[in-house]
Structure formats: C-alpha cells, structure tokens
Amino acid sequence: MGRVEYSSYSCRVETFGESTTTAAPPVAELHLHIEGTLQPELIFALAERNGIELPYADLDELRAWYEFTDLQSFLDLYYANMAVLRTEQDFADMTRAYLARAAAGGVRHVEVMMDPQAHISRGVALETCVNGVASALATSVEEFGVSTLLIAAFLRDMSEESALEVLDQLLAMGAPIAGIGLDSAEVGNPPSKFERLYRRAAEAGLRRIAHAGEEGPASYVYEALDLLGVERIDHGIRCMEDPALVERLVAEQVPLTVCPLSNVRLRAVDTLADHPLPAMLAAGLNVSVNSDDPAYFGGYVDDNFAQLVAVHGLSVGDRARLAANSVRASFADEARKAELLAEVSEWERASVG
Numbered sequence: 394m395g396r397v398e399y400s401s402y403s404c405r406v407e408t409f410g411e412s413t414t415t416a417a418p419p420v421a422e423l424h425l426h427i428e429g430t431l432q433p434e435l436i437f438a439l440a441e442r443n444g445i446e447l448p449y450a451d452l453d454e455l456r457a458w459y460e461f462t463d464l465q466s467f468l469d470l471y472y473a474n475m476a477v478l479r480t481e482q483d484f485a486d487m488t489r490a491y492l493a494r495a496a497a498g499g500v501r502h503v504e505v506m507m508d509p510q511a512h513i514s515r516g517v518a519l520e521t522c523v524n525g526v527a528s529a530l531a532t533s534v535e536e537f538g539v540s541t542l543l544i545a546a547f548l549r550d551m552s553e554e555s556a557l558e559v560l561d562q563l564l565a566m567g568a569p570i571a572g573i574g575l576d577s578a579e580v581g582n583p584p585s586k587f588e589r590l591y592r593r594a595a596e597a598g599l600r601r602i603a604h605a606g607e608e609g610p611a612s613y614v615y616e617a618l619d620l621l622g623v624e625r626i627d628h629g630i631r632c633m634e635d636p637a638l639v640e641r642l643v644a645e646q647v648p649l650t651v652c653p654l655s656n657v658r659l660r661a662v663d664t665l666a667d668h669p670l671p672a673m674l675a676a677g678l679n680v681s682v683n684s685d686d687p688a689y690f691g692g693y694v695d696d697n698f699a700q701l702v703a704v705h706g707l708s709v710g711d712r713a714r715l716a717a718n719s720v721r722a723s724f725a726d727e728a729r730k731a732e733l734l735a736e737v738s739e740w741e742r743a744s745v746g
C-alpha cells in the first residue's frame with residue numbers, strides 16, 4: 394500500500410431559499426483524539442503494510458466490536474487497534490486522512506490530541522509518533538486550509554511519574570506541542586493525581602486542558618479547574634448535576650468541549666434526545682460541538698451537527714453560537730480567530746437566507 398485512500402463521505406445539505414449551505418458551520422474542533430480517527434479500513438491497510446496479523450478476519454468482524462457499554466469497553470478496542478501504528482508514515486497517513494475528512498465537514502482549525510504513552514508503552518519511539526503526526530499537521534494549512542495545534546494527552550490510569558517522564562522527554566526533544574491534556578479511564582483517576590504534571594506544564598508555558606465530568610463526577614470538574622488550572626474542560630456534561638458548578642462555569646465562561654455522539658455511544662447519556670447540550674446552551678454555558686473519536690462513535694463534527702439538527706432542531710443561530718464558541722475557546726492566535734469568526738458570521742448570514 395503506497396498511499397492511503399480517503400474514504401468517501403457525504404455532506405448533508407440544507408437548502409434555504411436560494412442559498413445552499415451545509416448543516417454544519419465552519420468550526421474549530423477542540424476535542425479530537427487522533428488515534429480515534431483510525432477507520433476500520435485503515436486499520437486493515439496498515440496491518441497489511443506492517444505485516445501484522447489482526448485478531449479479526451475481516452471488516453465486519455472488526456465492526457462487530459464497535460458496540461460499547463461504557464468508556465472502558467471503548468478504550469480496550471481503541472488501545473488494541475493502535476497496534477497497527479508502527480512507523481512515522483502510519484501516523485502521518487492517519488492524520489492526513491482525518492484532516493481531509495474533517496476539512497470536508499467544515500473543520501477550519503483543529504487542536505489534535507495524541508496519546509504518546511499508548512505508543513511508547515508498546516515499543517514505538519516517542520519521535521516516531523510525534524514526528525509522524527506533526528509532519529501531517531505541518532502541511533495542513535496548505536493541503537486542507539485547516540490550521541492546527543498539537544496537544545499531548547496523558548493517560549490518567551497510568552502514574553503521574555510516567556506522565557512527568559514523558560513530558561520531560563517531549564520538552565527535551567522540542568516536540569511541537571502547544572499544550573497538555575488528560576484522558577483515558579476517568580473514574581478513580583481524579584485530576585488531583587496530576588497536580589505536579591500540570592504545574593510543570595504551566596512552567597514550560599504550555600496550555601492546559603483535561604477531560605472531566607464525562608463518566609466522572611462534577612467534583613472532578615472543580616479539581617481540574619482549581620488544582621490543575623485548566624483553561625478548557627473536555628466533556629464536562631456531568632456539571633449539569635451541580636447547579637453551583639453550572640453557575641460558576643457560566644460566570645467564568647469556562648469552555649466545555651462537548652461530544653454528543655460520543656456520549657451516546659459510551660452511554661454517558663441514553664439517547665441523543667436526552668443529551669444535555671440544548672440545556673447547556675440555554676444555561677449560558679460556553680459549549681462547543683466536537684467528535685472525540687469519530688471512527689468509533691459514528692461521526693465527525695458535521696455528523697454531530699446534522700444529528701443535533703435532526704433530533705433537537707438546533708437553529709442556525711444556535712449552531713453559529715456553538716461555532717463561535719469553538720473559535721473563541723481555541724488556542725489559535727487572534728488574527729486566525731478573527732478570520733474564522735468572520736466565516737461563522739458569513740455562514741450564519743447565508744444559512745438564514
């Protein structure tokens with residue numbers, strides 16, 4: 394296999410009078426795990442290229458595993474499938490495939506999380522995974538018109554010592570990372586476990602985000618803010634169980650990167666109709682819509698928007714607000730933010746016809 398074939402996609406289109414626009418506005422994607430973009434077809438292609446025998450006979454057998462009961466049941470498959478990522482080219486191909494698909498769905502800026510510990514723990518060099526992803530990001534503006542930043546996410550079910558060691562290695566090699574995040578199995582691994590890691594990242598001038606309040610309780614959101622000093626919360630949906638926390642998040646306009654299809658597939662909510670996103674918007678929370686692990690959860694950002702429109706009737710104004718929130722909550726520079734906010738306004742104007 395020389396080149397990766399990008400899978401075809403269909404953009405859902407809405408027509409308003411004379412103007413034709415997509416359901417999804419131009420957005421910044423702020424919650425995206427690059428390893429979660431590994432599509433089944435690419436898993437088989439990379440396995441073949443690397444001479445790896447998969448425990449699945451074919452695509453259907455692999456897809457039969459995409460039925461999750463909770464976060465851990467997803468993580469088990471997510472980590473197992475990473476076995477096909479061996480070379481810089483593998484990481485670059487995966488990243489380029491995501492960028493092509495995301496760009497077609499309206500993503501104009503992305504802050505890509507990657508999980509270095511998940512690769513070095515299985516014998517892949519840190520340079521291999523970082524340089525592979527970074528090489529595809531480096532040509533993204535030119536190839537896809539998508540600006541990018543890279544965020545190193547640490548696995549909260551591993552020790553803080555391991556995270557500190559990897560952060561030091563990333564800093565020593567001059568890895569092009571803008572910030573750090575915290576992901577993997579949440580319950581039982583509170584933000585308080587990583588205070589030293591976040592202090593060191595702050596000292597190194599890195600931006601800080603963390604998953605909190607996905608499966609874990611609202612108290613983890615407080616910890617992420619107060620003990621880790623994070624600038625954004627990934628997920629955060631369980632804040633809705635704590636009115637005092639909602640009040641604080643609204644007052645401080647803390648960005649929450651919400652992933653509706655992920656929440657349904659991991660059973661954090663029962664159905665999309667039960668998803669709190671409309672209530673979060675109505676409460677004045679600073680929410681955005683993101684895909685999390687699009688290859689596993691049934692869709693990219695535009696699919697999330699299309700289904701929110703279908704199920705919740707999300708208005709053009711609400712969608713424009715979600716998009717503007719994503720741009721303002723991004724770590725892009727002010728000039729890029731201004732450019733993207735103008736695109737959101739233009740999309741809104743064209744969409745209301």
Ligand code: HPA
Binds near residue numbers: 685686
């Ligand atoms: N939650 C926590 N960790 C993750 C996720 C997620 O949705 N995706 C990849 N790692």
Ligand code: ZN
Binds near residue numbers: 425576
């Ligand atoms: Zn996530």
